[in-house]
Amino acid sequence: MKQRTVMAVGGHIGDMDLAVGPLLAQAVLDGGRAALVALTPGERGHPRLGIDEYRKQKLTEGHAFAAAIGAEFHVFDDISDGFLQPTDDVAARLARLIRDIRPDTLIAHWRHSIHTDHEHACQITERARFLAGLPGWAPEDGERHGVARLLYAENWEDARGFEADSYAPISTEAFEMWSTAIQGQAFARGETYGFRYIDYYSAQLIMQGCLARTDRAVALSSGDGGRFVVID
Template sequence: MTPRTVMAVGGHIGDMDLAAGPLLAQTVLDGGRAVLVALTPGERGHPRLGVDEYREQKIAEGTTFAAGIGADFHVFDDLSDGFLEPTDDVAARVARLIRQVRPDLLVAHWRTSIHTDHEHACTVAERARFLAGLPGYAPEDGERHGVAQLLHAENWEDEHGFVADTYAPVSAAAFDRWREAIGGQAFARGETYGFRYIDYYTAQLTMRGCLARVERAVAFSSGDGSRVTMLG
């Protein structure tokens, strides 16, 4: 894969860690830059811990995960899990990051989900992409940057209408790096509501690899679906 800069924007810490983490790990191993953005900590996702305690835990886990795969990490810890709104204020913050990072590829949630935070995070990412490249917009936030490509990640909560049309091969080294890092997140280990996230996404990597004729792959949707392509 040609070295590139990839930015993945999720609704909560853990979303893009699972859905795009293997691609981010591969990007770093290929000599590129990976940037992980969570629009909220995801602090309301634990049935036993209080919101404040789990917020601290999630931020620590997200920081450790990003370090484990070699990615930069940003979390909007002033925004609240379950109450993310797709406002221009939030989109402007992401647009500012886009201008700083200057990614070639932006990864977002799919447009429909059982979780409104995911839908709103997608809207924010798409709007931020537009604002970051808009001539004359907020020159104090840096030089405008047009992101060449936006892809939607495959997430088990965002499956309605999702059609995979883009595959990114994941090497054994990238998988191992991702698998070790994601094991540090309690929810991914199934310790919150019991869903076997790591098993699910590991199996999905294998299944998508079969379809892409490689050992493992991450699947994305361009929203077009007219033809199947490979990243790299």
Template sequence: MTRTVLAIGAHIGDMDLTAGPTLAKLILDGARVTIVALTPGERSHPRLAPAEYKKQKIAEGEAFATAIGADFMVLGHSDGFLPDTDEAAAELATIIRDQQPDTLITHWQQSRNRDHEHAARLTARARHLADLPLEPSDPPHLRALADLPRHAVRTVLHTENWEDMDGFHPTLYVPIPDEAFYRWISAIRHQPFARGEHGFRHIDYYTALLTTRGCLAGYPRAAAFHSTPTPELTKLPAP
């Protein structure tokens, strides 16, 4: 049975950086992966107007997903204004019911970036809504869900992000083989913000982090995640 994974980020590029090496590994292992960006991340360029940068970000997200072998979706929310509402969670839950993933990957719940925190909360709420029985009398924003089969997601993993480190501690290390690492590097290096052109040297940071976590886990490279504690999850092997 093919493993199915949804990687849910607040902005285009979030999951590319933090979960990208693991997604590349999963795809090489035969998994079906979809990267979902809740906003384009269009307000983060130091010079370009949001409308112009939005087009660039969407092109970058599509190119990255294609390069590692993933599918890609970007929702219509606005960078810096991602809502933490039941309506937004229901939109995400519709994707979960449609895709039927085994695993969700998203941000850690505490962050200096409000969109990241909201993405984590929306993912948790969407996971609940995706498995909830619905009736015709339920609110209108849930009606699209009712047309799709219920789905219980077994595994939720939170990525290690330099902006989301308050209270984060790894509970799972995923070894990253060379083939997955180089597929990720080849894809991510085409994103200017990831190269550090907006200030922070993301690729250098996450490459060094893979080595650091590999030292702790006993692998040449590894990615660290915090797993949402469920009875099933404690028995799962690393992806």
């Protein structure tokens, strides 16, 4: 994905950091631009910390992760974890951000998930892509921008019906950059509910790399059952 602008939109801080963080790091290393967007902080995901305390921690972790891989970081911190709704108001906010950043590639959650915030984040991203490129929509909010490519991330919570057909090779340098950065997120380290996120996604990179005939790869779906593609 050389010299491209890539925007990844997740329901919570950490979602896209795990799923496509290596891809974003690779985009930056290749001379491109990367942006991480979280539609909520994800502040209700800690069994021992209070909501306000964990919200502050998640915001700090999100900023630190993005800085470590060279990505921009944006969060809709006024929307609460668990209460994300696919309204036109939220989609319009994201559409304005799309017009400002002007990505070539937009990455969203897959359409089906065990987490409704993820499903709603997908719907919001699809709607925002449409609005950002719609002639005559909100001309006061920036020049219209049509995003050339929308892809869906591979996420263990969003597995139902997901079929990968696009693979982004990840260099050792990008992997190591991501691996160091993601250690800064408590939930990724397994400190919330014990799931071994970092091990899972690290192993997934190797497995998908086997299919892409490279050391490591991030797998994505075009959503339309497309043919096997290795993204440059």
